[in-house]
Amino acid sequence: MGLMEEVHEALRRGHYSFRTEQAYTGWIERYLRHHRKVAGAWVSPEALGEAGVEAFLTQLAVERKVAASTQNQALNALVFLYEKVLDQKLGAFEAKRAKKPARLPEVLSRGEVAAVLDAVAEAPADPLVTRMHGLMANLLYGAGMRLTEVTRLRVKDVSLERGRVMVRDGKGAKDRAALLPERCIAAMGEQLAWRNRRHEADLKRGGSVGWVPMPYAQVRKTPAASRSLAWQYVFASPRVTPTPVMRLFMDGSAASGGAPLEDPAMMQAALERLGLADSQDVEVRRHLHENTLQKAVAAAVKRAGIDKKASCHTLRHSFATHLLEDGYDIRTVQELLGHKSVKTTMLYLHLTSGGGRGVLGVVSPLDRGAGRRARRERAAQPRSTVR
Known part of the structure; x- marks a missing residue:
């Protein structure tokens, strides 16, 4: 070797x-x-x-x-x-270290977030993809999710009733609960319904369609999960991709981004359980690529006339900052972001804090007023004449 x-x-x-x-x-x-x-x-x-x-x-x-x-x-x-x-311990060494600039992350104001989210939802592109991009951008800001956490979200990890999503194998291979903003629930329900219809149509096309990349450990336990709705990507590509069956399974337990399985014995065992031949191609509906959402957000920032270096991750930074501005303690924000150390979260604002609350009792900043719908709802509310 x-x-x-x-x-x-x-x-x-x-x-x-x-x-x-x-x-x-x-x-x-x-x-x-x-x-x-x-x-x-x-x-x-x-x-x-x-x-x-x-x-x-x-x-x-x-x-x-x-x-x-x-x-x-x-x-x-x-x-x-x-x-x-190599099983060789490294001793001390004195390499010249690159200097880390003392920079705070770029953050958008609530008005700027609203303008970006509206611009994403109104992009002059394919209506289906634009709709998905709009919901995905709302999750970047409204739930503080990372780009890959949004694109690789699986159907089974969304709970409309509880108003939350489960982030699996996030940074540092950790799971966590994230907010599903109230303003996203209707759109997410429509997306899941579309995903169900599309998956049912895929299954009707035959045994080579309807597959999704899976962790091998899951395939070993429940082979049928590879074609189940639960494991499908929420934000799936409108097109299927012909894929060698040998690339269908993921190594390790990473459900969201593991390496393709290469061990021949393990691969053969998985294929036998699924009734597939190793020379066979299957049609896989992968998730929308991260690059497409990055480009959509970058174009929206430009159309909104915002002169800042803003990206998908800027929406996550803005989520954290706006929660702190709303009075949530640093530990709660740390839990929602999935930070291992509170020092990372302290970049957003230096506050004294108590114990974190996780998802419970937290109102997403998206529900507090960023976006076209929230502005319309506030405008429709009767104004008090009492001074």
Whole structure:
């Protein structure tokens, strides 16, 4: 087994997300290429040790001038290589560190949020996709969800009755409950009804249609779940994608973004349970790609005439800031955002806080007044003449 195969295996054994796997393997490959270029020949990472890591990280900061977060990711990847794959503890080293600027996240005012959400909902594009983008943007702000958490939301994780969604395998492989704003419930109900109709139509087309990428552990327990409505993506693509059945299952337990399963024995067992052949293609309805929503929000910011560097993540920043402005304590906001450390949440506002309340009793800032419908509802309310 080659070194990079060992790295892949160690990452999957540790149930790292697919994105982390891609990032770590990319940095390890760049590290090895860098030292091969410097030495003019292959140099084993064992021989490079702390000095090799220090030289590489210094080169990133001094020559390539990468951001502090980028350099930290490279460091984490190399620590993983040495400690988890090569079983070699790294000693102390003094690499030149990239400076992390003391910047607060960009935040939109409530009026600016309203303008962006309205612009997303009125985009001159395919009506079906525009409708989905409108609801997704409302969840970015109204629930404080991350971009991938919204795009990879599954039907089973939405509760209209309880007014919440479950975020599975969020950042740090954690689950959490997030708000489903009252203003989103009707639109979400319509989206789920559309998703049900589309899935029923897919199933009627035959056994090669209606599949969805699944974690292998779930397939092993309940094979039929691979074609069930519960596991389908809420924000599914209008088009199906022909996919080799070998790419249908995900490694590990990551329901939202795991790596494709590559172990032959495990794959064969999964196929047998589903009655599929390994040479077969199936038609998969994947979720809308993150890039499409990013472009929709960027275009909406421009159409709204907002001169800020705003993105999908800016809506999440605005959610946190507006909750704090509304008087919710920092611990509650931390829980809703899914932050591991309260220090991360403190970037939004430095407040003393008590225990968090989670979803219970929290009114989404979306329900407090961002968006066209909320403005209409406030305008329709009778004004008091009492002074």
